[in-house]
Amino acid sequence: MSYDLWYWPGIPGRGEFVRLALEAGGIAYRDLARGEGGMSALGLDLEQPRDAPPFAPPYLLADGMTIAQTANILLFLGERHGLAPVDLEGRLWVNQLQLTIADAVGEAHDVHHPVAVGLTYEEQAAEAARAAEAFRADRIPKYLRYFERALLHHGPWLAGDRWSYADLSLFQLIEGLRHAFPKRMATTLRDCPKLTGLHAHVAALPELADYLASDRRLPFGDGIFRHYPELDAG
């Protein structure tokens, strides 16, 4: 049994949260849009008639189902492959964390695209500069302190005594924010020892070693997390 993953080729984006879970879980999958003609193949697949159409990538084809929305795919993988607690409280807690991570990812994207996704960064650079100021001052500390607080009663993992998909996602969020806002993250993470620890624990997971060292692990590029030096400050 193998799953098929569809996501925009060329950027890690939201697909990367799914990839990390698949890779760390040792779950076989094909990354269908990687390779020659991937973008047009994805475009064609998106237009396929389906009972349960996806609004946007990423989506996973599994057991005849089409499963879209990152947090929903991870909910499925978590239940099916034991990548999250099985009890109700733990399952809801991990889903809640994942949705909060998704909110942070969306905000990080909107910093460089505050006006419209259909315009380039250059067409909204002035608005982005204003948005980045608020994101650095208020939102980065708010999110990081929240996750630090979430780890206070748990730790080293967010739930239970092993990693869940939310730990992998939080690692990826920190990676992305560090890429986009290295100066701001350096000053903010100083007050977040548990979060820093979680990032290091995930980075050192034996289950991820091959993947993180491989060329399947894409650079951030012009994706959700972008480094524009003019948008960063300590």
Place this chain on the structure above:
Amino acid sequence: MSYDLWYWPGIPGRGEFVRLALEAGGIAYRDLARGEGGMSALGLDLEQPRDAPPFAPPYLLADGMTIAQTANILLFLGERHGLAPVDLEGRLWVNQLQLTIADAVGEAHDVHHPVAVGLTYEEQAAEAARAAEAFRADRIPKYLRYFERALLHHGPWLAGDRWSYADLSLFQLIEGLRHAFPKRMATTLRDCPKLTGLHAHVAALPELADYLASDRRLPFGDGIFRHYPELDAG
């Protein structure tokens, strides 16, 4: 047994998606932040030490658990109270739709707050005008056509032969967008007969009649969905 709901008083906001599910499901709850001192009580409650702290309202206190994130609360209520299909495929489909509705809600909010949630609309009105143009031209049609397409293979409900919490949420999204962008919604909904039908079906649910006619159903006001005439056009 009764649940406790915490949400910002004075606006329907994201709390309303939870309220609609509770009300239509005939589930007993207290709306703790409504009434005298509600805002400061909510502020104090948010600071409570908790194993599983919420990042933001809404959150539900149920059976000793604190459950946050709108889609996560609805996932819980759907499973516990039969407000969604019980089979895996149907359950994931409804969660996927809810997450897509949540994305649309977030974008609708960001139109009037494209730069920062900490600033007023007036402080970002110029940016909002640009954002609204793209939202009206691209995003409203994209979301509505998607939900119309989702209903093509289902209908009159999004999943199964009775309403689920996603139907209630889609009703509320349409209500909100109609309030904020009445001209644009009038022209766009013309091509969405199934979506228009779903909205009418939910509005006519006997389970919601008392609630929708009561003063517990708050006006949109200065919440997520706001009507600024200068941001709307057909």
